[in-house]
Amino acid sequence: MIRSTLYNKFFFLLTFFIGFSSLHSQKKFTLVLDAGHGGSDIGANRNYSDIGSVQEKNVTLGIVLKLGRMLEKNKDYKVIYTRKIDEYPSLTYRTDLANRSKADLFISVHVNSSPSKSATAQGTETFVQGPNQNRANLDVAKAENDVIFLDERDKENFASYNPSSPESLIALKIQQSKYLEASLIIGGMVEDNFVKKDKRLSRGVKQENLHVLRMNAMPSILIETGFVNNYDDAHYISTEDGQQAIAESIYNAIVNYKKLVDRNVKEPEPEKPVEQPLKNDFRILLMSTPNKYNDQDPALKGLKYILPIKENGAYKYYYGTTNYASVRDTNLKTAKDAGFRNSMAISFVPNQALGTGYYTLEIYTGKDKLDSKSMILKMIPDIIRNKENGVFYYTFGKYKTLEDAIKAQKELDGKGIKNTIIEKRLK
Numbered sequence: 001m002i003r004s005t006l007y008n009k010f011f012f013l014l015t016f017f018i019g020f021s022s023l024h025s026q027k028k029f030t031l032v033l034d035a036g037h038g039g040s041d042i043g044a045n046r047n048y049s050d051i052g053s054v055q056e057k058n059v060t061l062g063i064v065l066k067l068g069r070m071l072e073k074n075k076d077y078k079v080i081y082t083r084k085i086d087e088y089p090s091l092t093y094r095t096d097l098a099n100r101s102k103a104d105l106f107i108s109v110h111v112n113s114s115p116s117k118s119a120t121a122q123g124t125e126t127f128v129q130g131p132n133q134n135r136a137n138l139d140v141a142k143a144e145n146d147v148i149f150l151d152e153r154d155k156e157n158f159a160s161y162n163p164s165s166p167e168s169l170i171a172l173k174i175q176q177s178k179y180l181e182a183s184l185i186i187g188g189m190v191e192d193n194f195v196k197k198d199k200r201l202s203r204g205v206k207q208e209n210l211h212v213l214r215m216n217a218m219p220s221i222l223i224e225t226g227f228v229n230n231y232d233d234a235h236y237i238s239t240e241d242g243q244q245a246i247a248e249s250i251y252n253a254i255v256n257y258k259k260l261v262d263r264n265v266k267e268p269e270p271e272k273p274v275e276q277p278l279k280n281d282f283r284i285l286l287m288s289t290p291n292k293y294n295d296q297d298p299a300l301k302g303l304k305y306i307l308p309i310k311e312n313g314a315y316k317y318y319y320g321t322t323n324y325a326s327v328r329d330t331n332l333k334t335a336k337d338a339g340f341r342n343s344m345a346i347s348f349v350p351n352q353a354l355g356t357g358y359y360t361l362e363i364y365t366g367k368d369k370l371d372s373k374s375m376i377l378k379m380i381p382d383i384i385r386n387k388e389n390g391v392f393y394y395t396f397g398k399y400k401t402l403e404d405a406i407k408a409q410k411e412l413d414g415k416g417i418k419n420t421i422i423e424k425r426l427k
């Protein structure tokens with residue numbers, strides 16, 4: 001139900017993202033190169049009297065094969081192609097391949113065309129995941145647990161990982177925004193090279209809702225290398241020299257991007273003082289209500305590690321336990337993000353004995369008395385029964401500290417008596 005696993009869980013989520021890139025750096029930097037279109041899907045095309053038919057599928061393959069050849073000479077890179085010949089792999093195949101390969105970077109190469117027959121549009125542009133795609137992207141990341149699990153160890157650690165819990169969602173959201181940030185960086189490098197090295201006209205880096213970008217769980221860019229219906233562009237992208245120059249610009253951007261990633265991994269974080277634990281424990285009070293909910297109740301909005309404590313007839317639902325300020329703040333944010341807008345952090349003195357009163361365990365409440373043959377009565381013969389406003393309350397035990405009560409509650413839980421509630425009685 002709660003508590004002891006909390007530290008592990010949260011620290012794991014935190015260290016997971018710090019460790020994410022370093023795990024990557026130990027293996028080869030994996031790239032998926034995607035030559036747009038292919039086979040019966042010709043893509044953008046145009047016939048010219050002097051240079052003949054310029055077809056997107058041929059241009060993209062030409063550039064990708066040249067780029068791949070350069071990368072393959074460098075043993076730091078592992079290159080995976082979505083196609084190496086004139087065939088048409090589906091878009092789903094392309095993104096599945098990238099996700100399964102746990103690629104570090106996905107690069108899709110395309111050729112542009114503008115709607116008007118008189119081609120005034122010219123130059124290159126690079127697309128990254130659109131601004132409103134986080135939802136779809138997140139769903140992919142959730143579905144692609146294999147992508148998120150980098151190795152067997154992660155899988156073990158994430159054995160209880162629940163993709164729809166708010167804790168995991170927040171972690172995934174952080175990951176998504178990192179992918180977008182990384183995509184913007186590599187996209188900017190590519191366009192920069194087109195301008196500075198190749199003297200091309202750049203239309204910049206843009207966000208758009210495109211399948212190959214939306215469905216990928218890694219930094220991804222889609223490069224439009226020129227307009228097929230602009231004569232100068234068409235000429236450039238259909239020649240060996242033009243394709244080679246484009247491939248080199250992308251190659252240089254990849255090399256620089258990898259350097260940046262490696263530097264981020266290797267450079268030690270600037271001296272951060274180790275966080276000292278606080279004297280008190282902190283739990284997030286989600287709500288105080290006369291209603292009794294069990295773990296799975298929708299009212300708890302999917303949050304786990306809930307500790308209800310009954311006080312003066314009201315049930316107070318607390319989320320998480322920590323004596324670290326950073327975790328307390330994260331827990332509070334998680335609670336608010338989950339919809340408990342008025343939640344607040346409450347401080348508890350650890351192992352504090354109540355001056356007057358005691359803690360007890362509410363084992364069962366109901367309009368009817370427990371049957372004399374019930375398991376609860378058999379297991380706890382000295383259970384105490386009270387009747388209040390027509391409801392029977394069965395309680396058990398007297399504990400001086402909250403920790404003792406939690407321990408007793410856990411023992412009962414282990415024996416099969418679930419959903420008991422700790423009650424604080426001040427007299």
Ligand SMILES: [Zn+2]
Pocket residue numbers: 036037043044056110111
């Ligand atoms: Zn295309």
